[in-house]
Amino acid sequence: MTQKIISAADNYSELEEWVKDKSCILLVCDDSIKYLPSISAKISELEKNGVNFVRFSDFVPNPVYDSVVEGVKAFRGNGCDAIFAIGGGSSMDVAKCIKLYSNMEGDGEDGSFLNQTIVPNDIPFLAMPTTAGTGSEATRYAVIYYKGAKQSITSESIIPSFILHDPSCLMTLPAYQKKATAMDALCHAIESFWSVNSNDESKVYSDAAIEGVITNLDGYLKGDIGCMAGMLNAAYDAGKAINITQTTAGHAMCYKITSLYGVAHGHAAVLCDRILFPWMVENIDSLECIDPRGTEYLKGVFSEIAAAMGEKSVEDACNKLKEIFDKLELAIPESNPEEIDILCSGVNPVRLKNHPVKLDTDKIKDLYRKILNV
Numbered sequence: 001m002t003q004k005i006i007s008a009a010d011n012y013s014e015l016e017e018w019v020k021d022k023s024c025i026l027l028v029c030d031d032s033i034k035y036l037p038s039i040s041a042k043i044s045e046l047e048k049n050g051v052n053f054v055r056f057s058d059f060v061p062n063p064v065y066d067s068v069v070e071g072v073k074a075f076r077g078n079g080c081d082a083i084f085a086i087g088g089g090s091s092m093d094v095a096k097c098i099k100l101y102s103n104m105e106g107d108g109e110d111g112s113f114l115n116q117t118i119v120p121n122d123i124p125f126l127a128m129p130t131t132a133g134t135g136s137e138a139t140r141y142a143v144i145y146y147k148g149a150k151q152s153i154t155s156e157s158i159i160p161s162f163i164l165h166d167p168s169c170l171m172t173l174p175a176y177q178k179k180a181t182a183m184d185a186l187c188h189a190i191e192s193f194w195s196v197n198s199n200d201e202s203k204v205y206s207d208a209a210i211e212g213v214i215t216n217l218d219g220y221l222k223g224d225i226g227c228m229a230g231m232l233n234a235a236y237d238a239g240k241a242i243n244i245t246q247t248t249a250g251h252a253m254c255y256k257i258t259s260l261y262g263v264a265h266g267h268a269a270v271l272c273d274r275i276l277f278p279w280m281v282e283n284i285d286s287l288e289c290i291d292p293r294g295t296e297y298l299k300g301v302f303s304e305i306a307a308a309m310g311e312k313s314v315e316d317a318c319n320k321l322k323e324i325f326d327k328l329e330l331a332i333p334e335s336n337p338e339e340i341d342i343l344c345s346g347v348n349p350v351r352l353k354n355h356p357v358k359l360d361t362d363k364i365k366d367l368y369r370k371i372l373n374v
Contacts, residue, residue, distance in 0.1 A: 008166035028095040065146040069108040071098040092136035096158035120157035127160035132231040133181025135239020167228035184266030185235040192241035202244040209238035210308035256346030261333035278318035335372040
């Protein structure tokens with residue numbers, strides 16, 4: 001679907017244009033909005049001028065289905081006709097599911113929304129990311145939890161039709177979160193490049209995202225507003241790339257690292273990809289390529305990734321990824337052989353189907369040992 005990016009320039013004049021024909025807007029945001037003075041002040045100004053916002057913040061990180069049900073009640077009960085999501089991945093996921101379920105039958109009790117056929121709708125949906133990493137504003141994916149079980153929601157209907165980019169929102173992010181989210185965007189772009197689902201369009205987005213992250217990373221971490229804008233664009237491009245291709249083994253292997261050791265998602269992703277990339281390059285001729293385009297094609301993809309990273313050789317690109325990781329001073333969690341088995345059992349086989357080379361349990365264990373220096 002076509003998305004339109006609007007800017008925060010001229011005191012959010014484009015936001016004013018977007019809200020003017022809406023009778024009631026469900027504002028999906030968590031408490032972090034109080035640390036965003038510019039957009040908070042603008043929303044207050046719009047409310048004083050007659051724009052009707054209904055605030056919904058009854059959700060937590062890793063949001064649960066019941067929160068979405070409450071959001072649907074708020075949307076319906078207040079006669080809302082639009083959704084405005086502000087925040088990171090959790091806000092986006094909740095807003096996406098509220099949009100998706102708002103025109104379904106019933107009240108959603110006992111998981112009934114999850115069992116119905118998805119009926120697309122054209123409810124106006126504006127998303128404002130407050131981190132530069134997940135790319136959720138560009139994807140057809142959302143994750144919620146029902147009775148402790150992960151529910152992966154996929155529908156073109158949940159892709160926001162409008163995106164508001166405000167680089168000033170990144171100013172207050174802690175340094176570690178900046179590093180981790182930037183690495184999430186970089187890993188999205190790299191994995192999308194080598195995914196078996198890649199195509200010419202996804203590669204354009206991946207290339208732009210890799211170049212954008214690398215070009216803007218130093219300035220972004222130092223608080224340069226121009227580089228923050230560049231990082232928002234890079235994360236968005238990376239999101240558009242994985243919306244086509246999905247992620248691969250690096251992400252399949254990183255989720256359990258996050259839950260087991262308490263590191264941020266992007267931190268865990270780059271932990272994996274900094275090892276996975278050179279491992280594939282060094283062993284490509286002995287690995288079973290499952291991309292139907294073949295081993296030579298995959299070698300060419302590695303060269304394309306190197307070029308996007310500004311390097312002349314694939315080996316230099318692998319080294320650059322490690323150098324970026326080292327420069328960010330992201331820790332390698334302490335692990336042991338028993339935990340390697342736990343990590344292996346947590347790998348999602350669905351994401352391995354997108355990976356271009358076959359990975360069995362022994363290879364995954366070997367990779368985890370390298371990733372965690374066990």
